[in-house]
Amino acid sequence: MTKELHADILIVGGGLGGVAAALGALRAGRSVIMTEEFDWIGGQLTSQAVPPDEHSWVEQFGITRSYRQLRTGIRQYYRDHYPLTEASRAWGDLNPGAGFVSRLCAEPRVGLAVLESMLAPYIGGGKLTILKPYLPISADVVGDEVKSVTLRHRDSGRTITCSAPYFVDATELGDLLPMTGTEYATGFESQSDTGEPSAPAEAQPDNVQAISVCFAMDHVDGNHVIDKPDNYDYWRSYEPHFWGGPLLGFTAPHPRTLESTTRTFTPNPDDNPLLVDADQRRNPGDGNLWTFRRIAARRNFVPGAYNSDICLVNWPMIDYLDGNIIDASEEDKAKHLKAAADLSYSVFYWLQTEAPRTDGGQGFPGLRLRGDVTGTEHGLAMAPYIRESRRILPVTRILEQDVSMLVHGNNLSKSYRDSVGIGMYRIDLHPSTGGDNYVDVESAPFEIPLGSLLPRRVKNLLAGGKNMGTTHITNGCYRLHPVEWNVGEVAGMLAAHCLNNGLTPHQVQADDAKLQDFQAQLYNAGIEIRWPDVRGY
Incomplete structure (x- = not known):
């Protein structure tokens, strides 16, 4: 027999976008069910084991308040529980791994511990239910509205059907999109479709990043x-x-x-971790592969703690x-x-x-x-690192010419009236299944339009991660850790805002007054929606 559960919001996928969506909805007083197919929540930070890819201003601005709390929490966890040297303990911007790819290279279990601590009060209070390891297998849809999603336990095969007024797809591959009949794209769009300089002449839907x-x-x-x-x-x-x-x-x-x-x-190498400058504007840091994504630098810890x-x-x-x-x-x-x-x-x-x-x-x-x-017996990461997902066909599609420095011509990208966050990363596309080499395009600090989280037709399903309305090309700069968190957090807050005010997501996006009310709520929650003038930084 299939068990049935109900909540205000069902979030399918417990990666960074899913966790942030849960926090955004829970802060607004709404009940949440969050599902995850692996044993760990946290996605690319934990089960996929990838240190955070972040922009160069991350210690000053350009991320949400709750993402900063996650980063601060990881550093404090090391100070509270690890045998750091006195110099490393006093390092304000502690980088436990002293890797060059990020200012915060850390062991996946620490990120997991901090994420779980952020959610723990809501579990205790009965507002949050986490189902893992569960995978979505089908959805019940009536017209343009999703009514429920059925999930299957990865190991036992038992099933649970979860109903809710709102659904957030925070899966790594956009799994709910085909199940709900939501229109989506995969792989390369054609240049005739998007006008993007780096797009091919013909669409290549099976050509995705490795x-x-x-x-x-x-x-x-x-x-x-x-x-x-x-x-x-x-x-x-x-x-x-x-x-x-x-x-x-x-x-x-x-x-x-x-x-x-x-x-x-x-x-x-017998290097001093306190001297590592993890700023890829000055040094990409991948010359020595050992230190590039190092997640524990033994010299950050007292002698003998790490061999x-x-x-x-x-x-x-x-x-x-x-x-x-x-x-x-x-x-x-x-x-x-x-x-x-x-x-x-x-x-x-x-x-x-x-x-x-x-x-x-x-x-x-x-x-x-x-x-x-x-966290595995087989020795590899628990989950594959997914760079590219199915992508909704959105109200607002983000194109290469909206963010490219070559096309846009200044140090800030296109400004959207419905901006709900900001991010920064180069368009960084890895080699693909279609035989393409890297695609690298210099991008400017960009905004996240609310319309990129909304399917054009389906009313109560929101994108909560890499399945947002980018193209294959702009996915290359919107797919990283802090942007995924920002997207998820906004999706959770938007669902709660609509429930609290009797609105629909499309009404909030389309009406200036309603949009400004929601943007004010985001601002109060510590979500930056406009970049400061970063020219000269």
Whole structure:
């Protein structure tokens, strides 16, 4: 028998957008059911194990108040529970991993602990129910309104049907869109459709960014070489036509120039973590792959606490190009996810056995998979890192020419009357399943229009993450951690605002007075909707 539950708002997907949506709705006094298909909430920050990709002004402005509370909470968790050195404990902008990709490289479990602490009071108060690990399998839709979503437990197969006045799709792949009949796009749109300079002449719906299965590792004395993966020889000889060499190697295209670039790999350099300048305007930081996404720098901790740094592998060589999992059959999706994991195991085995060392030797047998850090027995991240989702066909579609510095011609992007947040990141598209190389376009600080969260037709379903109304190209700058959080938080607040005031999302977006009332509510909640003048920063 299928169990039935009801709440004011159902949020399907417990990644950063889903958690933020829950917080936004709960603060407004509404009851929430949030579901998640993996054992950990937090998505790309936790189960996918990816340190936050953030803009250079993140410590000063340009994120929501609650996202800043998350970042502050992670740093405080280290101060409260970890054996930091006195110098690291006193470091105001503590970067536990001293990685160059982010000012806040940390172990996934810490992000999980802080996210759970942010939600805990609402669970205790009976306002929030979290269902995990549950996946959506179907939806009941009448006309232009979603009535309920049925979910299945990942392991037991038992089902639950959840009904609500409002639904937020915060899944990694926009899973509710096909189930609810909501119109959506995938892959590249055509240039004739969007007018984007970087778009192809013809639409390519199956051409999406690579997924990656990340993993954490350290390096200690001894021989920790894993068994040779069954398909190692396939990946060892794999060479994309644009790569400039084998995929399993330290040579790869530079994301911005596309020139063949060789990086280094030096485990446990004796560097001072307090001197790491994680500002990619000054130094992209990927020269030494060990320190690029390092999530624990042993010298941040008292001697003996960590025998090694911990390095998070999200490198070009683990980008899986052999297939697209969006709208694939369950059989094909499972096949591609397994192959992506096999690629990651092959990369790790290559590092242990064949990777060139600076002393002229080969391989680093002291490397160990740290599945204990990522919460898995198999040693890899709990979930694949998803860069691209199904995307709603929205009221307001965000185009390359709205954010591109080359097209827009100044240091601020298009200003939207219905802005509900801000963000900043280069348009950073990874190699794709259609055989494309990196696409990198310099973008300006941008706004998030409310219309990009609203499907054109369906009335009570809101985008809560990467399924918002970008294009394939603008997804490249709207897909990162703080923007996903901002989008989710606004979706949760909008659903609650509509319930509290007898409105619909489309009414709020279309009417200037109603929109301004909602924007004032966002401002009071600490959501910045306009950029300060960042020219000269």
